[in-house]
Amino acid sequence: MNSSSRPADLTGRWHQAVRYFRMSVPAHTPLRPGLGGRTLGGPVTTTEGGPAWLRVMSSPRPEGKLWDGAVLADDLLDDAVPHPALLAVHTWQDAGAAFQAHVWEQLTGSVLSPTPDLTSASPPAVTAGWWRDLRAGTAGIRRTPVPPGREVVTQAYIGRIHRFVPGLAGVELTARRWETAHGDLHWANLTRDPFQIIDWEGWGAAPEGYDAAVLHAYALPAPGIAAKVREVFADVLTGETGRLAELVVAAQVIQAADRDEPHARLRPHVRRHAARLIQHIQRSASARHSTRR
Template structure:
């Protein structure tokens, strides 16, 4: 992730300029939302024809890389069976301070399930929502991933014993890689209807990774965690699914030193890792 200390401070002015370029109108006194690390700025606009829309501006050192290309590739390559926001337009440019990318999306139809990636309470969704999510992830898994797009690398996975010492000396070679959203937590899912947002980082991941992420971030809400286990049990209980769970546990333990969300989750995933490591 790009550090905010290396990004230009005046993203607000560039956000408004991007809106004008994409022929979108921002409401008076619009409240803009800054992303993690200060590299993105987002807010509501009205697109051509009065269509409710959302404009996201991203700053980066260079106009390249997985995150820079992810949204456009997802819009092009993922099928209609993957419910997600519709991209309406894109505008990118470079300045001496860095590269900028503005993406205009049709406004979400559904309600985001959580303001944070983790869950404080059970999610109010029905069985059809869960069936739709399962079908969505099956469609994602079946989508060929462009060469070089990786959610993570084998080299990173080889280092996870730093965070789960019980894995020291174990063979952590990933037996199967599959296409994944890569960040499937509860702030990236909506209800009424289901939509999956934030596709910037999608790519190849250990098989079962999306289900494992979903479970890890649901652990503070036992009823929802149990539902994840029910819907994705065949994935999570497999050998590759168990490895995927250990990978996300290690990631959360590592991130717990940096932010409150993952610090809250750390004791939950430490218990989960212990459960996964019990011989079957």
């Protein structure tokens, strides 16, 4: 997103938060908007002289899953899930909107991708150790208790995904197993050297395999990385539960494709992948039916 499409108030609110925390900002500091323009972040220097990252988010009201997510994650995640520490929080309301500023420890690693999706031209170069850290980190997420009412996706939404993914008539759309998920585990929210998982506003309960399904969907334009995701997460992506998680993520990508470029780029890839999943489901159902005859 370029600066002209950024919500007009967030740059001012970001600098307002800088003044509140009595931080300093290097000259000509670039600020990075989040997808959809709901957040704005940039590097700062704390009063102790250390580097940090300041992120401001806006919301119609000071409540809800996204509003509470970062603080709850900082409280509940353990060391098995590498993530930046939350140093300070400030909330305020003005002009009919609510704002929240988070000060995070500065990342020492590099983000794998400037956008959530990958391309075949620039797949991330990561080691076997990085994949092991990713697998261990997601296992730690799955073990984290979810506060009541925190959901990445609901069963009601899952029941409606046929609106976005053709061919789902007759396919069972009930998520029978749920687990804790980051909820936005794409390639712009992962770092290397060291490995960390960032951006925790939306975490909560999701169908089993959801995080792996997100990672896979956003890797589809880079077939080699997508194949590695399928290998590393084979136990959660195969079978009925994994296929449902992938169909849910496909529906979310297709639904968001009219709103931003990354999802528009992903839409043809996830449509083709969803069609393959549905063909597999139909073949499996036909085989079961033939066996019972």
